[in-house]
Amino acid sequence: VSTDSKTAVRAIGLDFIEMLEETNRRSITDRNTLGDIYNEEFRDRDGRIKDPNFSRVIFALRNGNKARLSRSGRHVYFNTNVRVRLHDQWFRSCRRRQNQASPAPGNVSSLSATSGQGASVPEPEGGVRGRRRLAKDILQRLNSTERSFFITDKYGVQVSSELCMEDGKIQIGVDRAEVYELKLFVENTGQEAVYFTYYTSLHWLQYFTLEDSRRVTRNNPLCLEPREKYEVTVRFKSSHVGVYSATLAFEFKQNTQPTTRPFHIVRFIEVEYRTKLAALLGPTEPFKPLRLNISEPENCKVDEGVPPEGYVQNFLENVLPLGQYTPPPHIPELAKLLKDGCSSRILRGKFQELQLVSLLQSPLGFHNYAERFDLLLYLEECQMHVDIKRYNKDQVTLFKDYDKRLMVLNLPGVSENRPSVLRGDHLLLTKSEEVQLSTVTKYKGYVHKVELDRVKLGFSRRFLDHVYVDNMKFRVEFTVNRLPLRLQHRAVHMAVQHELRDVLFPVGSRDVTPALFNQHLERNPEQYSAVCHIVAGTSKPAPYLVFGPPGTGKTVTIVEAIKQVEKNIPDAYILACAPSNSAADQLCENLITSQHVDSRKIYRLYASSRDPKYIPEVLKNNSNLVGEMIVFPCKEDLMCYKILVSTLVTTGRLVSGGFPVDHFSHIFVDEAGHAVESETIISVAGLLNAETGQLVLAGDPRQLGPILRSPLAINHGLDISLLERLMTQNDLYKKDNMEFDKRYVTKLLLNYRSHPSILKVPNELFYDGELVACANEISSNQYCTWEHLPKRGFPVIFHGVPGKDERESNSPSFFNIYEIEIIVGYLKKLLLTQAKKGISRISPRDIGIIAPYRKQVEKIKWAIRTDEDLQNYMCIKDLKVGSVEEFQGQERKVILVSAVRSSKEHIILDESFNIGFLKNEKRFNVAVTRAKALFIMVGNPTILRTDETWGRFIDFCFEQGGYTGLPFISVEGIEEVEKCLLALNIQDERGEF
Numbered sequence: 001v002s003t004d005s006k007t008a009v010r011a012i013g014l015d016f017i018e019m020l021e022e023t024n025r026r027s028i029t030d031r032n033t034l035g036d037i038y039n040e041e042f043r044d045r046d047g048r049i050k051d052p053n054f055s056r057v058i059f060a061l062r063n064g065n066k067a068r069l070s071r072s073g074r075h076v077y078f079n080t081n082v083r084v085r086l087h088d089q090w091f092r093s094c095r096r097r098q099n100q101a102s103p104a105p106g107n108v109s110s111l112s113a114t115s116g117q118g119a120s121v122p123e124p125e126g127g128v129r130g131r132r133r134l135a136k137d138i139l140q141r142l143n144s145t146e147r148s149f150f151i152t153d154k155y156g157v158q159v160s161s162e163l164c165m166e167d168g169k170i171q172i173g174v175d176r177a178e179v180y181e182l183k184l185f186v187e188n189t190g191q192e193a194v195y196f197t198y199y200t201s202l203h204w205l206q207y208f209t210l211e212d213s214r215r216v217t218r219n220n221p222l223c224l225e226p227r228e229k230y231e232v233t234v235r236f237k238s239s240h241v242g243v244y245s246a247t248l249a250f251e252f253k254q255n256t257q258p259t260t261r262p263f264h265i266v267r268f269i270e271v272e273y274r275t276k277l278a279a280l281l282g283p284t285e286p287f288k289p290l291r292l293n294i295s296e297p298e299n300c301k302v303d304e305g306v307p308p309e310g311y312v313q314n315f316l317e318n319v320l321p322l323g324q325y326t327p328p329p330h331i332p333e334l335a336k337l338l339k340d341g342c343s344s345r346i347l348r349g350k351f352q353e354l355q356l357v358s359l360l361q362s363p364l365g366f367h368n369y370a371e372r373f374d375l376l377l378y379l380e381e382c383q384m385h386v387d388i389k390r391y392n393k394d395q396v397t398l399f400k401d402y403d404k405r406l407m408v409l410n411l412p413g414v415s416e417n418r419p420s421v422l423r424g425d426h427l428l429l430t431k432s433e434e435v436q437l438s439t440v441t442k443y444k445g446y447v448h449k450v451e452l453d454r455v456k457l458g459f460s461r462r463f464l465d466h467v468y469v470d471n472m473k474f475r476v477e478f479t480v481n482r483l484p485l486r487l488q489h490r491a492v493h494m495a496v497q498h499e500l501r502d503v504l505f506p507v508g509s510r511d512v513t514p515a516l517f518n519q520h521l522e523r524n525p526e527q528y529s530a531v532c533h534i535v536a537g538t539s540k541p542a543p544y545l546v547f548g549p550p551g552t553g554k555t556v557t558i559v560e561a562i563k564q565v566e567k568n569i570p571d572a573y574i575l576a577c578a579p580s581n582s583a584a585d586q587l588c589e590n591l592i593t594s595q596h597v598d599s600r601k602i603y604r605l606y607a608s609s610r611d612p613k614y615i616p617e618v619l620k621n622n623s624n625l626v627g628e629m630i631v632f633p634c635k636e637d638l639m640c641y642k643i644l645v646s647t648l649v650t651t652g653r654l655v656s657g658g659f660p661v662d663h664f665s666h667i668f669v670d671e672a673g674h675a676v677e678s679e680t681i682i683s684v685a686g687l688l689n690a691e692t693g694q695l696v697l698a699g700d701p702r703q704l705g706p707i708l709r710s711p712l713a714i715n716h717g718l719d720i721s722l723l724e725r726l727m728t729q730n731d732l733y734k735k736d737n738m739e740f741d742k743r744y745v746t747k748l749l750l751n752y753r754s755h756p757s758i759l760k761v762p763n764e765l766f767y768d769g770e771l772v773a774c775a776n777e778i779s780s781n782q783y784c785t786w787e788h789l790p791k792r793g794f795p796v797i798f799h800g801v802p803g804k805d806e807r808e809s810n811s812p813s814f815f816n817i818y819e820i821e822i823i824v825g826y827l828k829k830l831l832l833t834q835a836k837k838g839i840s841r842i843s844p845r846d847i848g849i850i851a852p853y854r855k856q857v858e859k860i861k862w863a864i865r866t867d868e869d870l871q872n873y874m875c876i877k878d879l880k881v882g883s884v885e886e887f888q889g890q891e892r893k894v895i896l897v898s899a900v901r902s903s904k905e906h907i908i909l910d911e912s913f914n915i916g917f918l919k920n921e922k923r924f925n926v927a928v929t930r931a932k933a934l935f936i937m938v939g940n941p942t943i944l945r946t947d948e949t950w951g952r953f954i955d956f957c958f959e960q961g962g963y964t965g966l967p968f969i970s971v972e973g974i975e976e977v978e979k980c981l982l983a984l985n986i987q988d989e990r991g992e993f
């Protein structure tokens with residue numbers, strides 16, 4: 001092997017080290033991983049010349065004292081002091097040319113910023129380090145310049161393309177995985193000759209290659225005479241859909257004097273590789289947020305609207321009045337004081353405020369229970385009123401529904417609770433032309449129906465017949481639905497009236513040896529003992545707690561306990577509830593489908609605001625949905641059911657309906673970690689007899705918690721659920737001698753749901769590794785041999801997609817069409833190519849698709865509905881696509897998740913609106929723990945890895961071989977450079993080139 005070739009191999013190795021460095025992977029030592037990176041990302045980077053194999057490169061580096069191998073040979077350590085100038089990725093074509101043709105003119109070589117490395121191989125400046133230096137240089141010099149300055153053509157030199165260019169950016173759309181060629185033209189339109197000295201991308205390019213016929217470098221510049229035009233070819237090819245960017249800098253000099261400073265022109269190239277489906281899913285129209293107006297008229301008359309009475313029939317008479325609990329006038333002032341960090345000096349003389357502050361600061365106890373919750377709920381409400389104003393809209397038009405009785409208002413974001421609008425709520429409309437008047441009429445419109453992006457409203461006849469004319473413009477104001485708050489206030493007061501001290505602050509109880517039943521769940525002593533203790537009522541009056549990580553059988557345990565209570569205690573009446581409708585449905589479904597209890601004894605009670613289309617088919621006959629109408633049966637009828645299932649808030653109707661305090665012998669709350677304490681109390685106060693009743697709470701504080709708006713209320717503990725407070729603050733539920741007292745609490749740790757690889761990351765991140773994977777092997781290993789797994793035996797996939805998060809029209813909700821393509825692709829692989837290699841046929845019912853934004857959920861549903869292969873697939877309607885909230889408490893054999901987020905600037909929105917996956921660990925935890933046998937996550941690795949939790953998950957997939965799609969590091973450079981360049985936009989002082 002000649003010295004030249006050895007040097008060349010070593011140079012390739014050094015280039016590889018630089019590439020690792022640039023992509024933040026220099027610390028990797030595992031030889032196999034490095035080999036994979038070399039072969040997959042580096043080796044055929046220009047698609048034409050094959051580099052030597054990895055072992056040869058390592059050998060050359062070792063001989064050149066640039067790397068060291070571990071004894072076993074399994075680890076490679078690159079020397080930290082490797083400092084060489086490197087060839088750039090186009091250098092080889094340059095070298096070939098130089099071997100064939102004459103060397104570059106001597107006078108030109110002086111242009112090179114640095115000299116060559118060896119006499120035999122003339123070394124043009126470039127390489128990763130060269131590019132980095134140039135990028136830094138450009139950025140530094142442009143730090144005080146506007147972006148427009150460096151994208152402008154200069155000194156008569158123009159850099160253009162055959163495609164149109166906007167703001168220095170050339171956008172290309174491609175629809176297949178073939179090489180796309182773009183010609184860039186470097187033209188001298190000036191009067192003097194100019195030297196084209198260098199061009200480069202400002203980051204590592206994986207999907208682009210650049211080529212020019214004369215192979216311009218600083219050693220070999222090209223003299224462009226006036227009117228001369230020179231062509232540079234950019235080629236793009238990727239087999240993954242997505243958005244790919246390249247930032248190119250072109251360098252010129254007005255003469256060849258070494259002292260002459262070069263000047264640069266920068267161009268951005270963005271390629272959107274999307275298929276036909278993605279094109280169909282794209283934005284219907286550009287996103288244009290609606291303007292907000294916050295001015296308030298002084299006086300207003302309210303024209304009452306028509307509530308959606310026709311949808312509800314009410315036989316449950318309200319016998320217990322529900323107070324208004326209007327926040328006292330001093331609450332906003334107190335909130336302001338607290339926000340400003342009130343000192344005792346500021347509060348001097350303000351006795352009422354002082355008292356309230358000390359109430360907030362004192363620990364929760366039975367003596368201050370109602371007052372403290374009242375105050376926290378007032379603070380929360382105060383913030384809700386402030387927040388909801390942000391949704392007010394001006395200059396809005398609405399139109400009549402087809403039957404002319406209702407008005408339709410487009411309300412993008414409504415299905416994502418932005419703002420939260422339920423059937424029965426109301427909005428206020430003011431004519432836009434009257435907004436500025438001091439006295440106005442506000443027209444109240446009651447919500448009759450909530451659809452994806454619109455609501456149907458009932459206004460007065462006067463409004464419909466005499467006020468509204470087509471195209472009339474209105475200002476729309478949203479109002480806070482106070483009912484759940486009022487129910488919580490009443491509940492905390494009733495908790496005091498009904499002496500629930502021993503339930504809420506339990507101190508101990510009878511020591512009864514439970515009479516064990518030799519029934520289900522014997523294999524798991526914790527579950528078994530929980531069922532026994534609940535049936536025996538050993539914790540009474542203290543609540544019994546069942547807690548534990550996902551999939552450990554909390555729901556199964558309480559369902560079992562409910563069935564055992566029903567069977568063994570003849571006069572038992574059970575109230576089973578959960579904070580959300582989907583969790584309450586799940587509970588009810590489990591009870592009904594197991595067929596251990598006569599289903600006529602079970603009743604699912606829905607609120608009047610529940611849209612019938614979301615009520616599961618299997619529950620319809622056991623619920624208060626009659627036809628299309630929600631019917632509240634009278635109290636006597638409701639009291640006949642042995643098991644009543646409802647959401648926590650709806651149990652407030654039972655209290656108002658005058659249910660006797662000792663009617664329910666047992667109250668179960670599943671997903672109790674998801675509810676504010678006062679919300680849980682709605683189902684307890686006035687319904688549970690502290691002496692005789694048994695309260696059971698099941699949940700996991702590490703999964704989705706209460707959603708609150710007021711930071712003040714959160715800081716003073718409103719975000720702590722009753723389950724969490726008892727677990728963390730009450731001695732009965734603490735470990736004694738490393739053991740929980742089984743009479744009061746059961747901690748479940750055996751996960752029966754998921755394959756161990758699916759559990760690994762959440763277990764380490766959220767449960768200190770305590771969780772033990774013990775799902776049935778046959779079912780959890782089912783997808784270990786799936787042909788589309790990147791690695792057999794590891795049923796977790798992270799599919800990296802360099803997508804784009806977009807919005808359309810005036811909907812604030814996000815979607816990402818590139819991720820939908822991938823999701824639909826996997827769905828087809830699952831459904832259409834199945835029943836082979838030991839994998840049985842999967843039904844759509846066993847697959848769940850989770851996305852954090854409503855728009856993405858809708859677009860995925862649309863893509864499935866319109867896909868030729870999927871639309872007629874048997875039972876495709878059973879495939880659930882929904883938000884994380886809708887999946888809490890649920891499980892599927894296969895779960896696909898689309899993370900959507902693909903740009904950094906929107907992350908802050910996620911944080912302030914408490915949406916999305918990023919910045920919400922609990923939502924992440926719930927999403928990744930729903931799958932039994934296969935978990936597929938699709939997302940942009942660069943963005944997601946900015947979050948520590950996600951970083952752990954993606955790195956884990958990468959290390960275990962479950963990573964596929966775009967190599968996530970390859971877009972990192974782009975992001976950085978783009979960010980810096982874009983940052984220049986806000987500077988106004990011009991720099992000098």
Ligand SMILES: Nc1ncnc2c1ncn2[C@@H]1O[C@H](COP(=O)(O)OP(=O)(O)OP(=O)(O)O)[C@@H](O)[C@H]1O
Binds near residue numbers: 752889
């Ligand atoms: N003792 C057991 N033996 C076998 N399988 C079990 C056992 N207990 C629970 N399972 C199964 O484990 C899965 C998860 O159970 P379940 O939904 O009750 O868990 P969970 O703790 O409520 O989960 P999450 O916190 O996610 O709501 C179910 O498929 C259930 O049938």
